[in-house]
Amino acid sequence: MTAMVPAIYFDGRSTHATRVDAWRDGDTLRWRGADGTQEWSAPWITIEPSARVTGVPFTLHVRDGGHLQIDHDALPADWFPRHHLIERVVDRLERRWTVALAGIAVVVASLFVLFEFGLPWAADRVSAHLPRAVEQAMGKQSLDALEGRLLMPTALPAERQSHLQAVFRHFVGGMPGVPGVRLAFYGSKALGANAFALPGGTIVFTDALAEAVPDDDAFIAVMAHELGHQANHHMLRQVLRSSGVLIVASMLMGDVTSMGGVAAGIPMFLVDSHYSRGFEEDADRFAFRALASQGIDPEAFVHAMQALERAHPELKGQELRYASSHPLTDERIARAHEASLQFRAAKATADARAGR
Ligand SMILES: [Zn+2]
Known part of the structure; x- marks a missing residue:
């Protein structure tokens, strides 16, 4: 018993x-x-x-x-x-309430991981695999939405426009592997001195920014930075990241009808947001490399930003949007200087060899 x-x-x-x-x-x-x-x-x-x-x-x-x-x-x-x-x-x-608490923590952590890493991962995947035609349609759709509202016809003299277009074409012509890009000038009170790369290949450059850049190298430095955003699909990725799980998921499944929502998100992004720090660093690195590869000192980017601030000391906020959406941190300046030093050292070596 x-x-x-x-x-x-x-x-x-x-x-x-x-x-x-x-x-x-x-x-x-x-x-x-x-x-x-x-x-x-x-x-x-x-x-x-x-x-x-x-x-x-x-x-x-x-x-x-x-x-x-x-x-x-x-x-x-x-x-x-x-x-x-x-x-x-x-x-x-x-019996162990610590285990129950841990369960809650796991759920919270999972949600955090989903939004912090899963969503960006999915957004990047969508951006990388979106057919170019879809990206172009998206860019056109958002440009149509911007024209007449945020973007007005340019008031730059035709001569200045064609000069900058020629400088831009020459620069892009020296960069193999860059898919079709075009430069478009617009006047914009709302966006101030600004430049941005839309999905599909259009880089918008505002009159205020064109007037603020001190020379062609500074202009090209800003363009090179924007080409970096362009090459990495940053606009699309950023808008997708902020457009929520549903849109990203449906696009991941191949439902292109949610494209309209993304195109509508671009004007909002331009007015309210800015690129993530990581995206800016990527675009900077791209720009420094592109500039150096064509014999332009990366210091030109710092010149552009500093000239922009000097040109509009009285303007805070909107007019300085390029500076504010592209915060010119000490870190970024330091990296530009470093890229410049490397460029000068390489150039000195090359010159010495050529002189021999
Ligand atoms: Zn940027």
């Missing part, structure tokens, strides 16, 4: 509860009244044990609708060992 287990017996016919002691006797479960006057038994295999739930008495259903209630912690571990392995695991977990 194994250990006695205190239990409460309901016979299934009345609501009367009888205090009993239960024990296992081979293939039989036996229980008797605490006063010893009555005894019952049931074949072990006919007993239906309830699931174990922490804090809830364990129930053994026996024939004729009767059942025994045993305190959750009093049930011998070997009574129904084969039964509900998962239950036992769950039971053990339920």
Whole structure:
């Protein structure tokens, strides 16, 4: 005979509860009244044990609708060992509220990972695999939405425009592997001195920025930076990242109809947001390399930004949008200087070789 287990017996016919002691006797479960006057038994295999739930008495259903209630912690571990392995695991977990807290933490962490990494990852995947024609349609759609609202016809003299266009074409012509890009000038009070690369290849340059750049090299430095955004699909990626899980997911599934939502997000991005720090660093690196490869000192980018600030000291906020959406941090200036030093060193070496 194994250990006695205190239990409460309901016979299934009345609501009367009888205090009993239960024990296992081979293939039989036996229980008797605490006063010893009555005894019952049931074949072990006919007993239906309830699931174990922490804090809830364990129930053994026996024939004729009767059942025994045993305190959750009093049930011998070997009574129904084969039964509900998962239950036992769950039971053990339920007993530990630290595990419950950890469960909540895992859910919160999963959501964080989804938004912090999953969404950018999916957005980048969509951007990288979007057919060029779709990207171009998206760029055109957003340009149509901008024209007449944020973007007005340019007031730059035709001569200045064609000069800058020629400088730009010459620069891009020296960069193999750059897909079709075009430069478009616009006047914009709302966007101020600004430049941005739309999906599909259009780089918008505002009159205010064209007037602020001190020389062709500074102009090209800004363009090179924008080409960096262009080459890495930054506009599309940034807008997708901020457009939420649903749009990104549907585009990931190949549903291009959500493209309209993305195109509509671009004007909002231009007015309200700026690129992530990582994107700016990527575009800077791209620009420094592109400039150096064509014999232009990367210091030109710093000149452009500084000239922009000098040219409009009275203008805060909007007019300095290029500076504010492309924050000119000390770090970025330092990197530009570093790229410039490398460029000069390489140039000096090349000049020395050529002179020999
Ligand atoms: Zn930028």
